[in-house]
């Protein structure tokens with residue numbers, strides 16, 4: 001059975017995940033409007049993932065006897081200065097989400113609610129993966145914009161070669 005405190009915090013996280021859905025959909029719209037179809041698809045899929053994160057929490061609160069409460073969601077920003085800017089904003093957003101998850105994990109531990117602690121480990125790994133992916137995307141964006149296409153192409157070729165060599 002969830003404590004009132006944890007129920008409230010998990011509900012807040014449901015709201016944060018919903019905020020991510022709306023933010024990434026808006027980012028997808030901005031990318032599409034600029035003709036960045038690949039990035040538009042990326043953010044579309046991110047929004048789908050965030051919806052799953054939200055639903056997973058929703059299901060957990062229900063399963064543990066709590067009442068999921070959906071809160072208001074503020075309108076997201078609707079324009080960004082550049083592709084780099086949008087990915088930087090995404091990384092910062094995910095870093096904030098990671099901190100929110102850490103607070104939840106800490107609360108679950110403080111309350112000795114090991115079931116919720118265990119449930120939250122999935123989010124801990126997911127945040128690690130998302131931050132890692134965004135750092136790596138930003139590195140690629142920087143390689144292309146700061147040093148021309150050369151290093152990016154070399155890196156992609158080396159990666160292809162490495163994969164081929166490992167398959168043999």
Ligand code: OFO
Nearest residue numbers: 017020050053097
């Ligand atoms: Fe739900 O992980 Fe991103 O926000």
